[in-house]
Amino acid sequence: MTKEEEILQKLSDAVLNFDSDAAIDAAKASVEAKISPVKAIEEGLAKGLRVVGDRFEAGELWLPHLVLGAEALEAAVKVLEEHMTIEDLESTSRGTVVIGTVEGDIHDLGLRIVASMLRANSFRVYDIGCDAHTLNFIEKAKEVKADIIAASSLMTTTMPFMKDLIEALETAGIRDQYKVMVGGGPVTEEWAKAIGADGYGKDAAEAVRVAKELVKR
Amino acid sequence: MTAPDFWEVLNRAINTGAQTPVRDFDMKIFHEASRLVKDHDIKYDPEVYVPNDDSLADDVWSAGIELFLELGMYCMSSKRVIRFEESEVKDALKEVSDSVEIGEGSEKRTVTRRGIGSKKPPIIVGGVIESDFPEGETFIKLYQSIAEDPLIDGLYVGPPLHTSEGHTVRMGTPLALHLGRRMASWAREAIRRAGRPGLHFVSACPSAIADIAACNPEDGVRKSDGLFISVTAELKTDYEALGKTAYALDYGCIRATHGGSIVGGWAGGPEGAAVVSIADFIASVMVYQHNLDPVYGDHGLTRCPGPVPISSVNPGMWGTELTGQAIARNYRGLNGRFFLTAAGPGTEMQFREVAALCIASLASGRDLFCGGGIRRYKVKPMLGSALENRFHAELGHAATGIKRDDANELVKAIVQKYEKKVTKDGGPWGYTFDEMYDLKTLTPRQRFIELYDKMKDEMKDLGLEFRY
Numbered sequence: 181m182t183k184e185e186e187i188l189q190k191l192s193d194a195v196l197n198f199d200s201d202a203a204i205d206a207a208k209a210s211v212e213a214k215i216s217p218v219k220a221i222e223e224g225l226a227k228g229l230r231v232v233g234d235r236f237e238a239g240e241l242w243l244p245h246l247v248l249g250a251e252a253l254e255a256a257v258k259v260l261e262e263h264m265t266i267e268d269l270e271s272t273s274r275g276t277v278v279i280g281t282v283e284g285d286i287h288d289l290g291l292r293i294v295a296s297m298l299r300a301n302s303f304r305v306y307d308i309g310c311d312a313h314t315l316n317f318i319e320k321a322k323e324v325k326a327d328i329i330a331a332s333s334l335m336t337t338t339m340p341f342m343k344d345l346i347e348a349l350e351t352a353g354i355r356d357q358y359k360v361m362v363g364g365g366p367v368t369e370e371w372a373k374a375i376g377a378d379g380y381g382k383d384a385a386e387a388v389r390v391a392k393e394l395v396k397r
Numbered sequence: 398m399t400a401p402d403f404w405e406v407l408n409r410a411i412n413t414g415a416q417t418p419v420r421d422f423d424m425k426i427f428h429e430a431s432r433l434v435k436d437h438d439i440k441y442d443p444e445v446y447v448p449n450d451d452s453l454a455d456d457v458w459s460a461g462i463e464l465f466l467e468l469g470m471y472c473m474s475s476k477r478v479i480r481f482e483e484s485e486v487k488d489a490l491k492e493v494s495d496s497v498e499i500g501e502g503s504e505k506r507t508v509t510r511r512g513i514g515s516k517k518p519p520i521i522v523g524g525v526i527e528s529d530f531p532e533g534e535t536f537i538k539l540y541q542s543i544a545e546d547p548l549i550d551g552l553y554v555g556p557p558l559h560t561s562e563g564h565t566v567r568m569g570t571p572l573a574l575h576l577g578r579r580m581a582s583w584a585r586e587a588i589r590r591a592g593r594p595g596l597h598f599v600s601a602c603p604s605a606i607a608d609i610a611a612c613n614p615e616d617g618v619r620k621s622d623g624l625f626i627s628v629t630a631e632l633k634t635d636y637e638a639l640g641k642t643a644y645a646l647d648y649g650c651i652r653a654t655h656g657g658s659i660v661g662g663w664a665g666g667p668e669g670a671a672v673v674s675i676a677d678f679i680a681s682v683m684v685y686q687h688n689l690d691p692v693y694g695d696h697g698l699t700r701c702p703g704p705v706p707i708s709s710v711n712p713g714m715w716g717t718e719l720t721g722q723a724i725a726r727n728y729r730g731l732n733g734r735f736f737l738t739a740a741g742p743g744t745e746m747q748f749r750e751v752a753a754l755c756i757a758s759l760a761s762g763r764d765l766f767c768g769g770g771i772r773r774y775k776v777k778p779m780l781g782s783a784l785e786n787r788f789h790a791e792l793g794h795a796a797t798g799i800k801r802d803d804a805n806e807l808v809k810a811i812v813q814k815y816e817k818k819v820t821k822d823g824g825p826w827g828y829t830f831d832e833m834y835d836l837k838t839l840t841p842r843q844r845f846i847e848l849y850d851k852m853k854d855e856m857k858d859l860g861l862e863f864r865y
Contacts, residue, residue: 244667245428247420284568286473286605286635288419289662310473334530336559337568366527383821385443 182276184215190255191224198248200255207259217260221272225253226302233300236293237385243289246296253299275327275395276304276385278320280312282341287334290364290384294330297384300393308379314344323356327395328379330387333364342367345376359394363387399482400489403646403686406479409695410684412641413467414477415437422471422478423663426631429467430669434459441667443711446808447757450718451726458723460488461675466631470680473629474636481683481858492688499551499651499691501595501621504551508693513762516798521790522599522733522767524553525781532558532576533583535779539830540587542783542839544596548790548865553767554584554831555601555625557861559778569604569637581617597655601625605640612648620649623693626685628656628677631663632686644683651691654681655735659684660712667712674720678728687730695719695733695767707739709750710816714808718761722801725762733765735757736789739819741780741827743845746815748852749790753811755792760804766793779829784841784849791857795863808860 181189187210194203200295203225210220232249235241261269277298281291288310306324308316320331329349333339335385342362348354361379372380379394381387401409433439437456448454469480496509508520523543530536536558541547554766555564563577581600588596600611600618608625612618624645626638645652656677658664664673678696681687687694710719717734724732736754740746758766766789799807818824828837831844841849851865 204620236661239661242427242669243662244424244665247424286629286633289630289659292423293662335556335568337566337603339572340565340567 183213185361186226187215188220189214191220192228192231192254195225195249198245198252200252201354203252203256204259207256211259211263215397216260217264218268218272220260221257222302224298225256227327229300233297234284236297243293243296243350246300247292249298250299256288272302272330274302274392276324277307277328277330277391278306278308278324279327279330279332280308281332281334282345283311283313284341285333285335285338286310287364290334291332293384294332294363294381294387297388300319301388301392303391314341314348316349317345318352326358328359328361330361330363330391333362333367339366339371342377346376360386361390361394398760400492400688401481403642403689404442406684406686407639407643408636409479411475412476413473413477414479416476416843417478419471419473419476420534422468423631425468426554426673427466427662427665427669430664430672432562433464433672434665434668439668439671441712443715445805446711446714446718446753446812447735447760447801447805448715449721449805454719454723454726455724457671458675458727460672461723464672465666465676465679468632468676469845470628470684471633472635472639473633479634479684486679486683486722489683489688490728493682493728493731494690495731497651497693497731498690499621499623500597501619502759504593504595505621506597506598506767508599508731510729510731511762511764512798513672513722514760515762518794518850519666519759519763519795520550520765521793522546522551522553522597522765523549523783523786523790524767525736526553526555526601528780529559529778531778532560532562532579535589535608535836537583537590537829538836538839539783540584540779541590542834543589544591544593544784545785545839546787546790548794549596549690549786551597551599552588553601553625554580554583554598555599557602557607559653569606572653572764573602573604573607574610577602577604578610578613578617579612581611585616586718595621597622598802599623599625599651603637605637607642608641609644612644612650618650623649623651624652626652626653626654626681628681630657631673632680636826638685646686646689651693652685653695654680654687654692656694656696660716667716668864671716671720674716675723678720678724682730693731693733693765695765707737709738709754710819714753714757714812718757721758721761722761731764732762732765734763735767740783740824742785743833744825745848747785747827748848749811749815751785751789752792752856753808753864756796756799756804756811757808759793759796760799760801775827777829779831780827782830782833782841784845786787786832787850788852791853792861793861794865795856795861810859814865
């Protein structure tokens with residue numbers, strides 16, 4: 181194994197072991213060894229997080245592992261980012277997603293899972309949490325130049341806020357700037373179509389697949 | 398008495414509890430639950446549906462108490478943690494009542510403890526959860542048809558319909574308030590038409606204002622009825638749930654509390670979810686005040702985001718039954734169970750799921766069964782009928798007294814017939830109320846009567862003796 185391969189393996193292992201400190205150390209070693217930061221992310225950190233995501237889907241790992249793995253990746257990326265150009269940064273991300281649970285809804289578990297799975301698949305994710313007002317989604321999306329706005333709801337009485345989100349984007353004249361995805365326990369594909377959403381994911385794996393499709397368009 | 402009263406609990410939630418980021422609280426759940434699973438050597442066995450290991454059940458109980466004492470409950474509205482001393486928990490557990498009266502007049506029932514393997518039938522609370530019905534007459538007919546079954550001891554009414562006065566309902570708005578009020582009055586009209594005006598029912602709207610609006614001694618929730626108050630997974634509450642508790646205590650109606658953990662979430666795997674499930678239950682005891690009458694609780698591992706999303710198959714069933722037994726053995730109060738199915742009404746699969754859940758819960762000592770057969774996923778409106786409620790109730794009586802080992806074998810045989818049909822979005826959708834019932838006569842259509850008899854025969858062939 182070459183030194184470069186060894187460091188890439190360490191980056192991947194740090195994520196797989198949910199070890200942020202080890203991820204930072206491996207990122208520093210990567211910078212010292214003059215490994216391309218893009219390569220360090222794609223062939224080291226993201227590779228490890230994809231394995232975490234696959235093992236979660238297989239029922240071998242759990243939500244906290246997804247969160248810890250994503251945190252280890254993000255800690256290392258912070259070190260690498262200082263040595264990356266804007267073009268580099270863009271090339272390591274599939275796209276930017278603003279995600280949250282809509283107003284009045286306090287259920288955050290599905291949200292966290294989808295956010296972590298998107299991170300595991302190289303999306304830059306901004307999680308605005310639960311009970312998020314429609315305008316907060318839009319403000320954040322503008323701020324971070326999001327590609328996708330993803331809204332979750334666990335109650336039938338909060339689903340209408342998803343419709344508000346799309347209407348507010350239309351009213352502001354910026355609907356075409358963002359793809360809107362919806363999901364959550366009571367949300368169906370029919371509902372997504374009825375409110376004019378661009379995508380629907382019945383679970384985290386499907387949400388990732390749909391997000392990948394949406395950023396291609 | 399050292400158990401804190403509700404106003405002190407509220408003080409901790411609102412004013413004095415430590416302010417904590419939710420991420421830190423969630424990760425602490427995972428780390429502590431993982432440690433306790435190891436310390437108590439709790440192991441999941443995918444081959445077992447109804448465990449028969451008292452020492453394992455007691456270990457899960459101890460670990461759950463330890464976890465609750467370590468973490469407390471998180472109030473999402475204030476971002477404060479409500480913590481309790483060990484002596485407070487011990488005293489509250491001692492003060493819990495072992496019975497509660499529900500309903501009025503000839504419909505009054507006393508819910509008492511059954512215990513593991515009890516020969517006493519459980520209290521059956523029927524209803525349709527997680528589906529949407531049109532406002533008014535159809536909703537009344539649904540609940541009337543369920544209430545006409547004499548084996549039904551009460552009704553669960555909620556969550557809210559999608560519309561009120563024809564308009565889309567949103568959480569916490571005046572329309573939700575109005576709908577909460579209307580749904581309770583329709584439930585009361587349904588039981589009046591069924592000739593059972595004193596029948597108990599529970600109003601289950603997520604927002605406090607809707608449930609509070611439902612309370613009305615004339616045509617809404619009476620003191621013999623209940624408000625449904627949930628622990629949000631994991632170990633979380635908010636001002637809605639606390640508001641309902643405050644009002645229920647002032648009004649004097651029953652608090653029907655609910656909690657249950659999620660496999661694959663913050664609790665981790667099946668073992669961690671079992672431990673957290675007990676902690677969730679203790680949280681409802683302490684925060685929603687099980688030491689004050691009238692109250693009954695239910696709990697379970699109801700769902701998980703991983704590959705197996707429901708509790709009618711493993712690992713959900715193993716964990717739910719293990720923790721049900723842990724509560725039955727160590728808790729002196731009442732312990733109910735919700736029935737969530739993957740398949741929809743009028744399908745063989747849903748009847749089998751109801752049967753498996755019923756048999757397992759009877760053996761594990763649950764006192765009160767809630768919901769006839771509830772399709773976990775909403776795929777179309779009007780999914781729910783009295784037929785699966787009747788099956789649930791008849792089985793609740795037929796399988797009473799079953800031993801855990803026998804239940805495990807029976808459940809295994811039944812689950813094998815449907816577990817491969819469970820998909821990520823549930824199972825077969827099933828049939829709507831009007832497809833299954835003639836709404837003029839409120840009787841099931843011939844095709845579904847035949848299906849019912851066939852499924853009953855299948856259970857008889859497995860050795861169950863029906864009394865009704």
